[in-house]
Amino acid sequence: MTDQAIAEVEAIVARARAAQSKFENNGSQKAYDRAAEAAAWAIMEPARNRHLAELAVETTGLGNVPDKITKNHRKTLGLMRDIKGVATFGVIKDDPATGITEIARPMGVIGAVVPSTNPGATPANNIINALKCGNAIVVSPSPKGVPTCEALLGYIKAEFDKLGIDRNLVQMIPGRGSKEKTQRLLEIADLIVVTGSQNNVKRAYTSGTPALAVGAGNVAVIVDETADLAAAAEKIKASKTFDNATSCSSENAVVVVDAIYDDFVDAMAQTGGALITDETKVTSKLWVKGHLNPQAIAQDADNMIAALGLTEEVPVGTEYLAVETKGIGPNHPLSGEKLSRVLTVYRAKDFDDAVDVTQKIQLHQGAGHSVGIHSADPSRPMVLANAIPTSRVIVNQAHTFATGGSFTNGMPFSLSMGCGSWGGNSIDTNLHWRHFIQTTKIVREIPANEPTLDDIFGPYWDEAGK
Structure with missing residues (x-):
């Protein structure tokens, strides 16, 4: 990989990191929700949805336009239903019984590798989840998916401009990309999300960066x-x-x-x-x-x-x-x-x-x-x-x-299904908003809750003896 290619990816991530820092420091639930809604409307608006579907079929040669329109609409609508009213900013749980208060915190910069089979719906899903949780995101599409991803990001940024949202919160590796550029993104992002090629999945899990990658279907x-x-x-x-x-x-x-x-x-x-x-x-x-x-x-x-x-x-x-x-x-x-x-x-x-x-x-x-x-x-x-x-x-x-x-x-609603240890994955659930957030815990002292040995081992001793 050339020094220029390394520098290009590093510059993109640096811009994303700066934008994410401001997004978090000036954050609010409303700000996170509006950014997610902007990204969702960017793909769901009917004329843009149709254009993205047509572009996807034309450039990848995969799938068909009517079904991609349906997929873009329903997958995004379902995701927006799932995250509506979900707390991802500030205190999200306060439990007097344990004395623990949980505060939502973003992951930082998400690196998302997305496949040519769903070059509009999958990046949109990742982007919406990332923004809902206060993150920035950099997408690395497959070569055939580049035109659709470029168009999608153009629509998202047009929506961002209406609300004064920083365009650098959502970026992509430009051009047709390369394995080397994607590898650098995997290495320097704060969290990786990979859907598609099992080679990319293996690279994600060996990159040294926390990874959410999914297994093959059959x-x-x-x-x-x-x-x-x-x-x-x-x-x-x-x-x-x-x-x-x-x-x-x-x-x-x-x-x-x-x-x-x-x-x-x-x-x-x-x-x-x-x-x-x-x-x-x-x-x-x-x-x-x-x-x-x-x-x-x-x-x-x-x-x-x-x-x-x-x-x-x-x-x-x-x-x-x-x-x-x-x-x-x-x-x-x-x-x-x-x-x-x-x-x-x-x-x-x-x-x-x-x-x-x-x-x-x-x-x-x-x-x-x-x-x-x-x-x-x-x-x-x-x-x-x-x-x-x-x-x-x-x-x-x-x-x-x-x-x-x-x-x-x-x-x-998701386009990325975790397959557990059976499929070599860290998750066995559908990838969703909770995977894009972490928490800080405030831990307070509570009355002691220490059992006796008999409380723990009484039934065992009855059966096995001391």
Whole structure:
């Protein structure tokens, strides 16, 4: 990395640090809230939202415009609902029983590495959370995401100008960036947030800076014999096809119990899912020299089907491909994330076998992220929760919409899902505002609360003896 590149990143962070210091020293809950609202409106205003969505698809070649408009709007609206009225300035907790008063303090300068799959929604989410908590933020987009990120920051700064907010609170690594520039940002920021490339995740965790980075997705969903098959098929279709499967929460495999297998295949067909029984027809074209075919990933259905050479093999109006397979592991690429409208289908003997298949898929790829189940049996989600290395079990919902927060469930709205130790992450929750704040504790003396030895060890002594 050249000295000039190092100096460029260091200058950006220095400006951010100066702006953040003033933001904090002159801060108030209203100031933090207004800055977050400005950033949110910058992406949600309909004309700007459409422009950002169109620019994202045009420059990355990933996803589709209507769904990106929906994503930009709903993810941001949901986040604003989550943080509305949340205290992130001054005293946020005062507990007379413990004598502890907690005072909210910003992290400082956030360094955020964001992916090309969501070049508008993900940086906006990070920016809003950072500002809500009194931080400055520097974004490092993937090369293809640069134009969308530049446009987003331009809109944010236009909103800032209306309110006299310092533009240097929100910046980005300019140009197409580089690994070296991003690495320097990782080293000198106060907190790192990384979504996307697992190489970037590993670099974040080894940078020496506190890091919030998330694992890979590879969602497997069970459909059991008690499920409402039509409803399950419709939800899976809606989720699988949304934004052309760019989401890490998009279903990559469905594990169907034998008793309803044929009926569910019919239900998928009713929603535009075309069954492919010879997996080689897909694997021979979806991967090129060991890498996903760029002509097929995150594309509209007709373009993807054409890229796979299957136009004459599937019905007109096919929305996604459901490909039968049995294999799991490195030699079976269909068992991993496909970033396309391709859904792998496994046939399980019964529910126990479906759990076993799902576990093997997660251990191969996607451990810690999330799995799903379509079932009318209320006990079965608990079985999954105890059997699978996963942070989330999504029940009877369209997985993409549910995992990252929904208006019909209690998950925080986010585009970054922590995967716990299973996925090599420091968090197992959806990334949200609380991760962007720290606290100073005032600790006062309280009446003594010292137990006797008998209070602690009495039951143990009764059983084991002294």
